[in-house]
Amino acid sequence: MKPRILIVDDSDLNRDLLSCMLEDQYDILEAENGIQAIQILEKQCHELSVMLLDLMMPECDGYQVLGYMNRRHWIDDLPVIVISSETGHDFISRAYDLGATDFISRPFDSFIVKRRVKNTIALYDKQRRLAATVAEEIYERTKTYDLMLSILSQIVEFRNQESGLHVRNINLITELLLRQVMARTNRYGITMQDVRMISQASSFHDIGKISIPDEILNKPGKLTPEEFAVIKTHPAEGARMLEGTPEYEKVPLLRTARDICRWHHERYDGRGYPDGLVGDAIPLSAQVVSLADVYDALTSDRCYKKAFSHETAISMILGGQCGAFNPLLLECLLELGDSLPQALHADPALVREKRELEYLTEEISLHEELTASNQLISQFRFEQTRADFFEASAGDMTFVYHCDPPMLTLSDKAARLLDLHSTITDPVHDEAVLQLAGQSLPRWQDAQNQASPGHPDFALCFRLSNGSAFRCRCRSVWAFDGAPRCLGAVGTIQEDIPQ
Numbered sequence: 164m165k166p167r168i169l170i171v172d173d174s175d176l177n178r179d180l181l182s183c184m185l186e187d188q189y190d191i192l193e194a195e196n197g198i199q200a201i202q203i204l205e206k207q208c209h210e211l212s213v214m215l216l217d218l219m220m221p222e223c224d225g226y227q228v229l230g231y232m233n234r235r236h237w238i239d240d241l242p243v244i245v246i247s248s249e250t251g252h253d254f255i256s257r258a259y260d261l262g263a264t265d266f267i268s269r270p271f272d273s274f275i276v277k278r279r280v281k282n283t284i285a286l287y288d289k290q291r292r293l294a295a296t297v298a299e300e301i302y303e304r305t306k307t308y309d310l311m312l313s314i315l316s317q318i319v320e321f322r323n324q325e326s327g328l329h330v331r332n333i334n335l336i337t338e339l340l341l342r343q344v345m346a347r348t349n350r351y352g353i354t355m356q357d358v359r360m361i362s363q364a365s366s367f368h369d370i371g372k373i374s375i376p377d378e379i380l381n382k383p384g385k386l387t388p389e390e391f392a393v394i395k396t397h398p399a400e401g402a403r404m405l406e407g408t409p410e411y412e413k414v415p416l417l418r419t420a421r422d423i424c425r426w427h428h429e430r431y432d433g434r435g436y437p438d439g440l441v442g443d444a445i446p447l448s449a450q451v452v453s454l455a456d457v458y459d460a461l462t463s464d465r466c467y468k469k470a471f472s473h474e475t476a477i478s479m480i481l482g483g484q485c486g487a488f489n490p491l492l493l494e495c496l497l498e499l500g501d502s503l504p505q506a507l508h509a510d511p512a513l514v515r516e517k518r519e520l521e522y523l524t525e526e527i528s529l530h531e532e533l534t535a536s537n538q539l540i541s542q543f544r545f546e547q548t549r550a551d552f553f554e555a556s557a558g559d560m561t562f563v564y565h566c567d568p569p570m571l572t573l574s575d576k577a578a579r580l581l582d583l584h585s586t587i588t589d590p591v592h593d594e595a596v597l598q599l600a601g602q603s604l605p606r607w608q609d610a611q612n613q614a615s616p617g618h619p620d621f622a623l624c625f626r627l628s629n630g631s632a633f634r635c636r637c638r639s640v641w642a643f644d645g646a647p648r649c650l651g652a653v654g655t656i657q658e659d660i661p662q
Contacts, residue, residue, distance in 0.1 A: 165188065165189050165190045166188075166189050166190070166212035166213075166284055167189065167190040167191075167192060167207075167210055167211050167212055168185060168189045168190070168191055168192065168211065168212060168213050168214070168215065168280065169192045169193075169194065169200065169203060169204075169207075169211050169213075169214040169215070170182065170191060170192070170193050170194070170214075170215045171193075171194045171195075171196075171197065171199075171200040171214065171215065171216045171217060171220075171225070171228065172195070172215075172217040172220070172246065173195055173196055173217065173220040173221060174217070175195075177217070177246070177269070177271075178193050178195070180271055181215060181246070181271065181276065184271070184273045184276050184277060185276070185277065185280060188277075188281075189212070189280075192207070192211075196220050196221060196222045196223055197220055197222060197223025197224055197225065197227055197228040198222055198223045200214075200216070200223075200228050201223070201228060201231055204232070204235075204237060204241075208237050208240075208241055209240070211241055212242075212284045212287075213241070213242050213243075213244060213280055213283050213284055213287075214241060214242070214243045214244070215244050215246050215267075215280075216228060216229070216243050216244070216245055216246065216263075217245075217246050217247060218245060218247045218249060218254060218258060219247065219249060225245065225247075225258070226257060226258070226261060229243065229258065229261035229262055229263065230261060232262065233261060233262055238261075238262035240287075240291075242264040242265075242283045242284070242286075242287050243262065243263045243264055244263070244264060244265045244266070244267055244279060244280065244283060245258045245263045245265070245266045245267070246267050246268075246269065246271075247266070247268065247269065248268065248269040250268050264283055264287075265279055265283055267279055328463075328616070329459060329463065330366050332455075332459045332463070332507055333365045333366070333368065333452065333455050333456060333459055334362045334363070334365055334366060335362075335506060335507060336454075336455035336458060336459060336503065336507070337361060337362045337365045337451050337452055337455045338358055338359075338362040339499055339502075339503065339506060340451050340454065340455060340492060340495050340496065340499070341353060341357070341358045341361060341362070341451055342358060343495035343498055343499060344447075344451075344491065344492070344495055345358070347491070347494070347495065348491070350491075351447050353447070360415060360416050360419055361419055361423075361447075361448045361451065361452075363416060364416055364417075364419040364420035364423055364448065365423060365448075365452045365455065366420075367401065367405070367420045367423070367424060368401075368423050368424060368427045368452050368456060369397065369401070369424075370401040370404060370405070370420075370424060371396070371397035371398055371399070371400035371401025371402070371403075371404065371424060372397045372401075374396070374397065374400045375393060375394060375396075375397055376393070379393050379394060380394075395428075395436050395437065396437075398424055398425050398426065398427065398428050398436065398437050399425060399437045401421075401424030401425070402421045402422075402424045402425035404424075405417055405420055405421040405424060406421055419448055422446045422448055422449055423446075423448050423449050423452050425437065425438075425449070426438070426440060426445050426446060426449035426453075427449045427452045427453045427456060428453065429445045429449060429450075429453070430453075430486040430487045430488070431445070431450070431486075431487040431488050431489050432486075432487035434486065434487065435453075435486065442489075443489075450488070450489050450492060451492060453488070454480070454488050454489075454492050454493075454496065457480060457485045457486070458476055458480065458496070458503075461475070461476035461479060461480070461485070462476050462504070462507075473501070473503065473504045477496065477497070480493070480496070481493060481497075560573070560574055560576045560577030560580065560655065560656040560657075560658075561573075561574040561577065561653070561654065561655050561656070562574065562577060562653070562654055562655075562656065563651065563652075563653050564590075564651045564652045564653075564654075565650065565651040566649055566650060566651045567650075568588070568589075569588070569589050569590060569591065570586065570587065570588050570589075570590070571586070571587045571590040571596075572585065572586050572587075573585050573586075573587075577656055580658065581599065581627075582599075583595055583596065583599070591604055591608070598628060599627050599628055599629070600625065600627055600628070601628075602628075603623075603625035603626070603627075606623055606625065607623060607625070607635070610622075610623050610637070611637070611639060611649070611652060614637075614639040614649070614652075615639075615647075616641045616647050619638050619639040619640070619641065620636075620637065620638050620639075621637050621639070622634065622635060622636045622637065623635055631658065632658075633656050633657060633658050634656070634657045635654055635655075635656050635657075636654055636655050636657070637652045637653070637654035638652060638653055638654065639651070639652045640652060640653060
């Protein structure tokens with residue numbers, strides 16, 4: 164099928180000349196004025212490869228056509244070659260300012276016309292292919308980037324014995340509140356890029372808790388004053404971890420995560436911790452995550468309480484039972500109303516698809532492909548550093564299991580004790596694994612298969628062929644880019660179960 168060209172000129176002779184030059188290689192459409200051109204564009208703009216446009220025409224001239232194409236954003240996809248006997252600088256400059264791609268003066272030279280049309284079409288085809296390639300690369304980077312954030316945050320929440328949905332909920336509530344702030348005021352000067360970064364950084368708000376002993380962190384009853392004092396060290400500890408990463412000074416997301424870690428327990432009236440900041444001395448990122456964290460804690464089941472309803476949670480927050488918050492954020496929370504619990508209970512796959520599309524559009528429009536790539540590389544390093552720290556701090560033997568391709572990664576301590584390699588591909592068929600734990604593998608697989616995004620945790624006891632007994636506590640990790648699917652599991656192994 165030949166590429167299609169639209170020739171717009173009020174001169175029959177000019178249209179005939181151009182048609183004769185180009186008809187062997189292209190399908191030709193003609194319009195004798197700007198009004199006819201716009202009518203054709205309304206119906207067939209996306210079928211055209213290029214438009215040849217005269218500037219000086221009665222009723223509706225070429226400048227008016229270009230202006231209309233700009234308002235409808237057609238000029239972004241359809242190249243326009245201006246054809247005119249007017250060669251003055253002002254005439255040509257105005258056409259270029261309105262988005263014209265090239266200029267051909269009359270009288271027409273057949274070779275020049277053919278070459279300019281061919282080159283213009285080829286250039287736009289390459290740009291379209293490049294845009295499609297860039298879009299795909301950004302989409303894949305974004306998926307991988309979010310996956311790394313998800314895995315790391317799952318590890319943190321797993322040790323804290325909170326629902327695997329807690330991180331997702333904090334991300335979503337933070338985003339919704341920030342969007343509401345943007346709609347109400349320019350006071351904080353935030354952009355959609357800020358919204359995305361703060362929402363992502365919120366995943367690490369409690370990373371400092373990996374330094375808290377289990378017997379305090381997961382105590383079901385009321386904490387003693389001494390125990391609460393230990394809990395209160397986690398914001399500063401999380402900030403210290405992030406500040407110590409090699410990429411901290413270079414990656415804005417890490418600096419935002421640090422602010423959130425350190426100050427998400429501050430309160431607007433200055434009665435929070437660790438620094439007793441007052442009002443907007445607390446970064447907006449930390450203020451929003453603080454409110455999101457409190458709301459999700461109230462509306463979720465915890466080891467020490469059942470979930471409150473949305474209405475009860477709002478009443479408690481507004482009544483000051485959970486501390487003091489920025490009045491603007493409280494207004495935004497009220498304005499979200501029933502849409503907040505509805506969003507939290509929406510299909511995760513649909514929510515993720517919508518957010519990915521919005522972020523992809525924003526990133527492409529701002530030409531931030533390189534920045535995104537650098538952030539991704541930095542985040543891989545950050546994830547590895549944090550994972551290593553978690554392993555060193557947790558004290559237990561730890562493991563990570565990937566479903567596709569199947570691979571088991573053991574901590575050094577676990578590998579030494581079990582006398583296995585630290586990385587095992589296809590563990591369910593590995594001879595050493597089968598010899599050591601063959602009878603326990605089906606039970607572990609059954610337990611993992613029964614896990615779900617809403618109930619990701621599972622645990623089991625198993626005995627090895629050498630007589631050793633262990634308890635395995637696990638959390639499955641899920642992806643939501645489509646139907647929810649299990650990516651694998653993270654877990655700890657504790658030895659010496661009493662017989």
